[in-house]
Amino acid sequence: MSAGSTSGSAAGAAVAPARGHQALALLVAGCFFMENLDSTIVTTAVPSIARDLHVDAASVGVAITAYVMTVAVLIPVSGWLADRFGSRTILLTAIALFTLASIACALSPTLPVLVVGRIVQGVGGAMMVPVGRMTVLRVTAKENLIRAVALLTWPALAAPILAPFVGGLLTTYASWHWIFLVNVPLGLIGFVAAVRIVPGRAADVDPDRVPTPPDWLGLSLTSVGIASLVWAATLLTVTPVDVPQTILAAVVGLVLIGLAVRHLLRTPKPFVDLRLLRITTYKVAMGGGSVYRFVISAIPFVLPLLFQGPSAGPRCRREAPCCSCSRAISQSNRRRPGCCALSASDGCW
Numbered sequence: 413m414s415a416g417s418t419s420g421s422a423a424g425a426a427v428a429p430a431r432g433h434q435a436l437a438l439l440v441a442g443c444f445f446m447e448n449l450d451s452t453i454v455t456t457a458v459p460s461i462a463r464d465l466h467v468d469a470a471s472v473g474v475a476i477t478a479y480v481m482t483v484a485v486l487i488p489v490s491g492w493l494a495d496r497f498g499s500r501t502i503l504l505t506a507i508a509l510f511t512l513a514s515i516a517c518a519l520s521p522t523l524p525v526l527v528v529g530r531i532v533q534g535v536g537g538a539m540m541v542p543v544g545r546m547t548v549l550r551v552t553a554k555e556n557l558i559r560a561v562a563l564l565t566w567p568a569l570a571a572p573i574l575a576p577f578v579g580g581l582l583t584t585y586a587s588w589h590w591i592f593l594v595n596v597p598l599g600l601i602g603f604v605a606a607v608r609i610v611p612g613r614a615a616d617v618d619p620d621r622v623p624t625p626p627d628w629l630g631l632s633l634t635s636v637g638i639a640s641l642v643w644a645a646t647l648l649t650v651t652p653v654d655v656p657q658t659i660l661a662a663v664v665g666l667v668l669i670g671l672a673v674r675h676l677l678r679t680p681k682p683f684v685d686l687r688l689l690r691i692t693t694y695k696v697a698m699g700g701g702s703v704y705r706f707v708i709s710a711i712p713f714v715l716p717l718l719f720q721g722p723s724a725g726p727r728c729r730r731e732a733p734c735c736s737c738s739r740a741i742s743q744s745n746r747r748r749p750g751c752c753a754l755s756a757s758d759g760c761w
Contacts, residue, residue: 482534511599
Protein backbone atom coordinates (compact mmCIF):
# COMPACT_ATOMS: atom_id res chain seq x y z
CA MET A 413 0.00 0.00 0.00
CA SER A 414 1.38 3.40 -0.95
CA ALA A 415 2.03 6.25 1.45
CA GLY A 416 -0.54 8.40 -0.35
CA SER A 417 -3.33 5.88 0.08
CA THR A 418 -2.40 5.38 3.72
CA SER A 419 -2.53 9.12 4.47
CA GLY A 420 -5.81 9.42 2.57
CA SER A 421 -7.38 6.64 4.62
CA ALA A 422 -6.19 8.25 7.84
CA ALA A 423 -7.62 11.61 6.80
CA GLY A 424 -10.95 10.01 5.90
CA ALA A 425 -11.07 8.23 9.26
CA ALA A 426 -10.40 11.51 11.03
CA VAL A 427 -13.07 13.39 9.08
CA ALA A 428 -15.80 10.87 9.93
CA PRO A 429 -15.60 11.31 13.73
CA ALA A 430 -15.32 15.08 13.28
CA ARG A 431 -18.56 15.10 11.27
CA GLY A 432 -20.21 12.89 13.88
CA HIS A 433 -19.17 15.25 16.65
CA GLN A 434 -20.44 18.22 14.64
CA ALA A 435 -23.80 16.49 14.18
CA LEU A 436 -23.92 15.83 17.92
CA ALA A 437 -23.15 19.50 18.61
CA LEU A 438 -25.93 20.59 16.25
CA LEU A 439 -28.35 18.21 17.99
CA VAL A 440 -27.56 19.67 21.40
CA ALA A 441 -27.76 23.17 19.90
CA GLY A 442 -31.28 22.33 18.72
CA CYS A 443 -32.19 21.16 22.23
CA PHE A 444 -30.73 24.38 23.63
CA PHE A 445 -32.77 26.40 21.15
CA MET A 446 -35.96 24.53 22.09
CA GLU A 447 -35.35 25.07 25.81
CA ASN A 448 -34.63 28.80 25.49
CA LEU A 449 -37.50 29.29 23.06
CA ASP A 450 -39.90 27.73 25.55
CA SER A 451 -38.67 29.89 28.42
CA THR A 452 -39.57 33.16 26.62
CA ILE A 453 -42.27 32.29 24.08
CA VAL A 454 -44.94 31.99 26.79
CA THR A 455 -44.76 35.68 27.68
CA THR A 456 -46.51 36.84 24.51
CA ALA A 457 -49.42 34.50 25.20
CA VAL A 458 -49.97 35.51 28.84
CA PRO A 459 -53.17 37.54 28.21
CA SER A 460 -54.66 34.76 26.07
CA ILE A 461 -53.80 32.09 28.63
CA ALA A 462 -55.29 34.23 31.39
CA ARG A 463 -58.56 34.63 29.49
CA ASP A 464 -58.92 30.93 28.70
CA LEU A 465 -58.01 29.77 32.20
CA HIS A 466 -60.09 32.51 33.85
CA VAL A 467 -57.29 33.97 35.95
CA ASP A 468 -55.56 37.30 36.21
CA ALA A 469 -52.78 37.89 33.69
CA ALA A 470 -50.19 38.50 36.42
CA SER A 471 -50.97 35.10 37.94
CA VAL A 472 -49.79 33.34 34.78
CA GLY A 473 -46.30 34.54 35.60
CA VAL A 474 -45.95 31.67 38.05
CA ALA A 475 -45.98 29.26 35.09
CA ILE A 476 -42.97 31.05 33.63
CA THR A 477 -41.19 31.27 36.97
CA ALA A 478 -41.82 27.60 37.76
CA TYR A 479 -40.13 26.53 34.53
CA VAL A 480 -37.06 28.73 34.91
CA MET A 481 -36.69 27.92 38.62
CA THR A 482 -36.89 24.16 38.00
CA VAL A 483 -34.23 24.36 35.31
CA ALA A 484 -31.91 26.39 37.54
CA VAL A 485 -32.31 24.18 40.62
CA LEU A 486 -31.96 20.81 38.89
CA ILE A 487 -28.99 21.61 36.65
CA PRO A 488 -26.45 20.49 39.32
CA VAL A 489 -28.19 17.11 39.54
CA SER A 490 -28.01 16.50 35.80
CA GLY A 491 -24.24 15.97 35.84
CA TRP A 492 -24.51 13.31 38.53
CA LEU A 493 -27.34 11.57 36.68
CA ALA A 494 -25.26 11.48 33.49
CA ASP A 495 -22.31 9.97 35.35
CA ARG A 496 -24.57 7.48 37.11
CA PHE A 497 -26.76 6.28 34.22
CA GLY A 498 -24.95 7.51 31.09
CA SER A 499 -25.38 10.62 28.98
CA ARG A 500 -27.29 8.82 26.23
CA THR A 501 -29.96 7.47 28.60
CA ILE A 502 -30.43 10.79 30.40
CA LEU A 503 -30.52 12.83 27.20
CA LEU A 504 -33.14 10.58 25.58
CA THR A 505 -35.21 10.63 28.77
CA ALA A 506 -34.96 14.41 28.97
CA ILE A 507 -36.09 14.95 25.37
CA ALA A 508 -39.02 12.56 25.79
CA LEU A 509 -40.02 14.15 29.10
CA PHE A 510 -39.83 17.67 27.66
CA THR A 511 -41.94 16.70 24.65
CA LEU A 512 -44.62 14.90 26.68
CA ALA A 513 -44.76 17.79 29.17
CA SER A 514 -45.31 20.19 26.27
CA ILE A 515 -48.38 18.20 25.24
CA ALA A 516 -49.63 18.28 28.84
CA CYS A 517 -49.17 22.07 28.97
CA ALA A 518 -51.14 22.51 25.75
CA LEU A 519 -54.01 20.45 27.18
CA SER A 520 -54.03 22.17 30.58
CA PRO A 521 -57.58 23.10 31.66
CA THR A 522 -56.51 25.14 34.72
CA LEU A 523 -53.55 27.21 35.84
CA PRO A 524 -52.34 24.70 38.49
CA VAL A 525 -52.23 21.95 35.85
CA LEU A 526 -50.28 24.27 33.55
CA VAL A 527 -47.80 25.04 36.35
CA VAL A 528 -47.27 21.33 37.03
CA GLY A 529 -46.71 20.74 33.32
CA ARG A 530 -44.19 23.57 33.23
CA ILE A 531 -42.35 22.08 36.21
CA VAL A 532 -42.09 18.74 34.41
CA GLN A 533 -40.89 20.64 31.35
CA GLY A 534 -38.24 22.25 33.52
CA VAL A 535 -37.10 18.82 34.73
CA GLY A 536 -36.60 17.75 31.13
CA GLY A 537 -34.89 21.01 30.21
CA ALA A 538 -32.54 20.83 33.21
CA MET A 539 -31.29 17.42 32.06
CA MET A 540 -31.45 18.00 28.31
CA VAL A 541 -29.02 20.85 27.69
CA PRO A 542 -26.32 20.39 30.39
CA VAL A 543 -26.01 16.66 29.69
CA GLY A 544 -25.91 17.29 25.96
CA ARG A 545 -23.21 19.92 26.28
CA MET A 546 -21.20 17.67 28.58
CA THR A 547 -21.42 14.85 26.04
CA VAL A 548 -20.22 17.11 23.24
CA LEU A 549 -17.25 18.38 25.25
CA ARG A 550 -16.27 14.84 26.26
CA VAL A 551 -16.08 13.49 22.71
CA THR A 552 -14.71 16.61 20.96
CA ALA A 553 -10.99 16.97 20.36
CA LYS A 554 -9.24 19.99 21.85
CA GLU A 555 -8.59 21.58 18.47
CA ASN A 556 -12.34 21.55 17.72
CA LEU A 557 -13.58 22.84 21.08
CA ILE A 558 -14.00 26.46 19.95
CA ARG A 559 -16.13 25.41 16.98
CA ALA A 560 -18.21 23.08 19.16
CA VAL A 561 -18.80 25.79 21.78
CA ALA A 562 -19.83 28.21 19.03
CA LEU A 563 -22.37 25.71 17.71
CA LEU A 564 -23.75 25.23 21.21
CA THR A 565 -23.96 28.94 22.00
CA TRP A 566 -25.71 30.62 19.07
CA PRO A 567 -29.18 29.12 19.75
CA ALA A 568 -29.14 30.74 23.18
CA LEU A 569 -28.79 34.10 21.44
CA ALA A 570 -31.32 33.47 18.67
CA ALA A 571 -34.16 31.95 20.71
CA PRO A 572 -35.02 35.02 22.85
CA ILE A 573 -35.11 37.13 19.66
CA LEU A 574 -37.40 34.80 17.75
CA ALA A 575 -39.62 33.78 20.67
CA PRO A 576 -41.77 36.95 20.93
CA PHE A 577 -42.32 37.01 17.16
CA VAL A 578 -43.16 33.30 16.90
CA GLY A 579 -45.28 33.42 20.04
CA GLY A 580 -47.21 36.41 18.76
CA LEU A 581 -47.90 34.72 15.42
CA LEU A 582 -49.07 31.48 17.00
CA THR A 583 -51.23 33.22 19.59
CA THR A 584 -52.81 35.60 17.07
CA TYR A 585 -53.48 33.26 14.15
CA ALA A 586 -53.87 29.93 16.00
CA SER A 587 -54.10 29.75 19.80
CA TRP A 588 -51.80 29.81 22.81
CA HIS A 589 -51.83 26.00 22.88
CA TRP A 590 -49.56 25.97 19.83
CA ILE A 591 -46.71 27.63 21.68
CA PHE A 592 -46.36 24.28 23.45
CA LEU A 593 -47.42 22.00 20.60
CA VAL A 594 -44.66 23.43 18.41
CA ASN A 595 -42.23 21.53 20.66
CA VAL A 596 -43.74 18.17 19.67
CA PRO A 597 -42.26 17.86 16.13
CA LEU A 598 -39.00 19.38 17.35
CA GLY A 599 -38.86 16.87 20.20
CA LEU A 600 -39.62 13.93 17.94
CA ILE A 601 -36.89 14.95 15.49
CA GLY A 602 -34.46 15.47 18.36
CA PHE A 603 -35.28 12.09 19.92
CA VAL A 604 -34.77 10.18 16.65
CA ALA A 605 -31.54 12.08 15.97
CA ALA A 606 -30.29 11.41 19.52
CA VAL A 607 -30.90 7.68 19.12
CA ARG A 608 -28.68 7.66 16.04
CA ILE A 609 -26.01 10.19 17.03
CA VAL A 610 -25.41 10.17 20.79
CA PRO A 611 -22.70 7.66 21.75
CA GLY A 612 -23.38 4.84 24.18
CA ARG A 613 -22.46 4.66 27.84
CA ALA A 614 -19.03 3.13 27.24
CA ALA A 615 -17.97 6.12 25.15
CA ASP A 616 -18.65 8.88 27.68
CA VAL A 617 -18.27 7.32 31.13
CA ASP A 618 -14.93 6.65 32.81
CA PRO A 619 -15.27 3.24 34.51
CA ASP A 620 -12.58 4.11 37.06
CA ARG A 621 -14.35 7.25 38.28
CA VAL A 622 -17.11 6.96 40.88
CA PRO A 623 -19.70 9.78 40.55
CA THR A 624 -20.01 11.95 43.64
CA PRO A 625 -23.60 12.11 44.97
CA PRO A 626 -25.10 15.60 44.84
CA ASP A 627 -25.76 17.69 47.93
CA TRP A 628 -29.35 16.54 48.46
CA LEU A 629 -29.87 18.52 51.68
CA GLY A 630 -28.68 21.81 50.23
CA LEU A 631 -30.64 21.18 47.05
CA SER A 632 -33.83 20.44 49.00
CA LEU A 633 -33.54 23.46 51.29
CA THR A 634 -32.84 25.79 48.39
CA SER A 635 -35.59 24.37 46.17
CA VAL A 636 -38.33 24.49 48.81
CA GLY A 637 -37.18 27.91 50.04
CA ILE A 638 -37.25 29.46 46.57
CA ALA A 639 -40.59 27.80 45.84
CA SER A 640 -42.07 29.27 49.03
CA LEU A 641 -40.87 32.77 48.13
CA VAL A 642 -42.27 32.42 44.61
CA TRP A 643 -45.59 31.27 46.04
CA ALA A 644 -45.66 34.26 48.41
CA ALA A 645 -45.03 36.59 45.47
CA THR A 646 -47.79 34.84 43.51
CA LEU A 647 -50.26 35.33 46.34
CA LEU A 648 -49.61 39.07 46.20
CA THR A 649 -51.06 39.14 42.66
CA VAL A 650 -54.37 37.65 43.78
CA THR A 651 -57.13 40.05 44.84
CA PRO A 652 -57.97 40.11 47.70
CA VAL A 653 -54.57 39.18 49.12
CA ASP A 654 -54.56 36.31 51.59
CA VAL A 655 -52.32 38.05 54.13
CA PRO A 656 -51.79 35.16 56.61
CA GLN A 657 -50.92 32.66 53.89
CA THR A 658 -48.64 35.16 52.15
CA ILE A 659 -46.77 35.95 55.36
CA LEU A 660 -46.47 32.26 56.22
CA ALA A 661 -45.07 31.38 52.80
CA ALA A 662 -42.62 34.29 52.92
CA VAL A 663 -41.40 33.42 56.42
CA VAL A 664 -40.97 29.74 55.53
CA GLY A 665 -39.08 30.68 52.39
CA LEU A 666 -36.74 33.08 54.18
CA VAL A 667 -36.03 30.58 56.98
CA LEU A 668 -35.28 27.77 54.53
CA ILE A 669 -33.07 30.01 52.38
CA GLY A 670 -31.19 31.05 55.52
CA LEU A 671 -30.68 27.40 56.52
CA ALA A 672 -29.61 26.61 52.97
CA VAL A 673 -27.00 29.38 52.95
CA ARG A 674 -25.66 28.18 56.30
CA HIS A 675 -25.45 24.62 55.03
CA LEU A 676 -23.82 25.59 51.72
CA LEU A 677 -21.13 27.57 53.55
CA ARG A 678 -20.29 24.69 55.90
CA THR A 679 -20.57 21.52 53.85
CA PRO A 680 -17.36 20.43 52.08
CA LYS A 681 -19.06 19.69 48.73
CA PRO A 682 -22.15 21.92 48.31
CA PHE A 683 -24.19 21.85 45.12
CA VAL A 684 -23.53 25.61 44.88
CA ASP A 685 -20.28 26.82 46.41
CA LEU A 686 -21.13 30.20 47.94
CA ARG A 687 -17.57 30.54 49.19
CA LEU A 688 -16.61 31.64 45.68
CA LEU A 689 -18.38 34.93 46.42
CA ARG A 690 -15.48 35.80 48.69
CA ILE A 691 -13.48 36.48 45.55
CA THR A 692 -14.09 40.16 44.86
CA THR A 693 -13.98 40.03 41.08
CA TYR A 694 -16.30 37.02 40.98
CA LYS A 695 -18.71 38.66 43.43
CA VAL A 696 -18.86 41.87 41.41
CA ALA A 697 -19.38 39.95 38.16
CA MET A 698 -22.14 37.82 39.66
CA GLY A 699 -23.84 40.82 41.28
CA GLY A 700 -23.81 42.94 38.14
CA GLY A 701 -24.81 39.98 35.98
CA SER A 702 -27.71 39.13 38.28
CA VAL A 703 -29.09 42.66 38.13
CA TYR A 704 -28.68 42.71 34.36
CA ARG A 705 -30.45 39.37 33.91
CA PHE A 706 -33.19 40.43 36.32
CA VAL A 707 -34.01 43.45 34.16
CA ILE A 708 -33.57 41.71 30.81
CA SER A 709 -35.69 38.74 31.89
CA ALA A 710 -38.47 40.99 33.17
CA ILE A 711 -38.82 42.97 29.94
CA PRO A 712 -40.20 40.10 27.79
CA PHE A 713 -42.83 39.46 30.45
CA VAL A 714 -43.82 43.06 31.16
CA LEU A 715 -43.98 44.38 27.58
CA PRO A 716 -46.58 41.86 26.32
CA LEU A 717 -48.76 42.76 29.30
CA LEU A 718 -48.28 46.44 28.52
CA PHE A 719 -49.10 46.10 24.81
CA GLN A 720 -51.91 43.55 25.15
CA GLY A 721 -53.36 44.39 28.55
CA PRO A 722 -55.84 47.05 29.66
CA SER A 723 -53.16 49.77 29.62
CA ALA A 724 -53.05 49.50 25.84
CA GLY A 725 -56.67 50.61 25.65
CA PRO A 726 -59.52 48.12 26.00
CA ARG A 727 -60.89 46.87 22.73
CA CYS A 728 -63.64 44.32 22.51
CA ARG A 729 -63.38 41.15 20.48
CA ARG A 730 -66.48 42.04 18.55
CA GLU A 731 -67.33 45.24 16.79
CA ALA A 732 -68.95 48.00 18.81
CA PRO A 733 -72.57 47.40 17.68
CA CYS A 734 -72.27 43.71 18.59
CA CYS A 735 -70.51 44.24 21.88
CA SER A 736 -72.61 43.09 24.81
CA CYS A 737 -71.23 44.47 28.02
CA SER A 738 -72.96 44.14 31.33
CA ARG A 739 -70.77 46.81 32.86
CA ALA A 740 -71.07 50.53 32.38
CA ILE A 741 -68.44 52.29 30.36
CA SER A 742 -65.96 53.94 32.67
CA GLN A 743 -65.39 57.67 32.75
CA SER A 744 -61.99 57.30 31.09
CA ASN A 745 -63.47 55.37 28.17
CA ARG A 746 -66.40 57.67 27.37
CA ARG A 747 -64.33 59.26 24.67
CA ARG A 748 -64.27 55.86 22.96
CA PRO A 749 -67.89 55.05 22.13
CA GLY A 750 -68.78 51.40 21.99
CA CYS A 751 -65.71 50.18 23.84
CA CYS A 752 -66.11 47.76 26.71
CA ALA A 753 -64.67 48.75 30.05
CA LEU A 754 -63.36 45.25 30.70
CA SER A 755 -59.97 43.95 31.63
CA ALA A 756 -57.93 41.49 29.58
CA SER A 757 -59.17 38.60 31.67
CA ASP A 758 -62.78 39.57 30.97
CA GLY A 759 -62.53 39.16 27.21
CA CYS A 760 -60.97 42.40 25.92
CA TRP A 761 -57.41 42.98 24.87
